[in-house]
Amino acid sequence: MGTLTLFQIIVVGVLGMLFIGVVVAGIRGWSTRREAFLWGTLCFVAAVATLRPNLTTDLAKMLSINRGADLITYVAIIMMMIGFWTTYMRLRHLRRELTSLVRHIAILEAHDASSSDATADHAMSEERA
DSSP states (O other), X not given: OOSOOHHHHHHHHHHHHHHHHHHHHHHHTSSOHHHHHHHHHHXXXXXXXXXXXXXXXXXXXXXXXXXXXXXXXXXXXXXXXXXXXXXXXXXXXXXXXXXXXXXXXXXXXXXXXXXXXXXXXXXXXXXXX
């Protein structure tokens, strides 16, 4: 492994802090266990790749890719596409839920308004009588 570069020290430090944040989020219930496990694994793999860059090159060559950097780029693009798709699907679901909630509230308010109008009309007709 040899001497660490300043870049490696900074990246591993940031990944270590992120890993601690992931563990805390998992313990406190801010994320699911699955999410915490996936993010923790990603932090660990990124730290290993930072400390041992030749491992990514060896893995890339086993997959018939020339360089480790290319492998990391391909994996990052795939992961981002999955993340964007997941976020999009969650947003669509939230929009549907919000629309349903707004419709429900509008119906309740319309019902309350018609009930209070009917009560007011009844009171006015009694006053005239």
